[in-house]
Amino acid sequence: MHLTYEDAPYFLDALLGAAVSGTSDGVRDYTASADWASSDPQPSIFTIKYGSASSDNYVAGMPGATLTKFNLSGESGGQLMLSADFLGKEVATSDGTLAALSDRDVNIVLGAHGALWIDVSSDTVGTTAITTTAFAFELDVEPGRSLATHMGSLTPSGYRHGKFAATLQLTLEMTADMYTIFQALLDPAVTQTLASRVVRLKFTSGGLILQLDFAGVVLEKPEAFTDRDGVVTLEMTLTAVYNSVLGTWMKANSTVPDLGTLA
Numbered sequence: 001m002h003l004t005y006e007d008a009p010y011f012l013d014a015l016l017g018a019a020v021s022g023t024s025d026g027v028r029d030y031t032a033s034a035d036w037a038s039s040d041p042q043p044s045i046f047t048i049k050y051g052s053a054s055s056d057n058y059v060a061g062m063p064g065a066t067l068t069k070f071n072l073s074g075e076s077g078g079q080l081m082l083s084a085d086f087l088g089k090e091v092a093t094s095d096g097t098l099a100a101l102s103d104r105d106v107n108i109v110l111g112a113h114g115a116l117w118i119d120v121s122s123d124t125v126g127t128t129a130i131t132t133t134a135f136a137f138e139l140d141v142e143p144g145r146s147l148a149t150h151m152g153s154l155t156p157s158g159y160r161h162g163k164f165a166a167t168l169q170l171t172l173e174m175t176a177d178m179y180t181i182f183q184a185l186l187d188p189a190v191t192q193t194l195a196s197r198v199v200r201l202k203f204t205s206g207g208l209i210l211q212l213d214f215a216g217v218v219l220e221k222p223e224a225f226t227d228r229d230g231v232v233t234l235e236m237t238l239t240a241v242y243n244s245v246l247g248t249w250m251k252a253n254s255t256v257p258d259l260g261t262l263a
Helices: 008-016 176-186
Strands: 027-031 046-051 059-075 081-087 114-120 134-142 146-148 158-160 165-173 196-205 208-217 223-228 231-240 250-255
Touching (some): 008 059, 008 081, 008 250, 134 231, 165 208, 165 223, 176 231
Antiparallel strands (some): 027 250, 046 059, 059 081, 059 134, 114 196, 134 165, 146 158, 196 208, 208 231, 208 250
């Protein structure tokens, strides 16, 4: 699906836990939990329904739906695309009627709205802007959640948190700055610290904001001198790792001034 600024907080709530601040004015901040302590914001659980408002009112529903996969990608000249998988407690058929829905005014997040920052792991994310360089990105996250089923019930009683697994792939023009990073990562003496980066992707349109901060380490040699429309490129994949400056491996921000409360 095409990602809109208005829909982003629903999926971020499901991925990283309910926003921790600023919800009254449409500003929502997210921090990936290291251990999902009970005091941490917990992920939103949904009831997903599908059907039609026909005479038989047949509606299929999936209560207790928790997000299990999250994939977000974007490129220059295109829209951001989101794919998300949910795992539910059960499937309920003839699950009532669908509420009447009205058309919303939404704004699709475009690659043209984006900006990129790449910094070494010891620096604050968002320090070094990388301009006229980024072609595409793909963020893939698996929260590692599973349903908890016990004797005495056919349906699960809840879910369990596992370990996050996440990667961020960047496709970049091979500029002089990117070549310097490429050479450093090829050094046989490179350490995890030297191979680690913090990346910020920020998309803005007027007062609308979607920002993703990601800390990762390059575990495999980047693919260099690939081609994109005749331009020499560098493809680099970072695997999520805890960063002490960021205080986690991923943070996010969603700002939609007219969206004070999520329905």
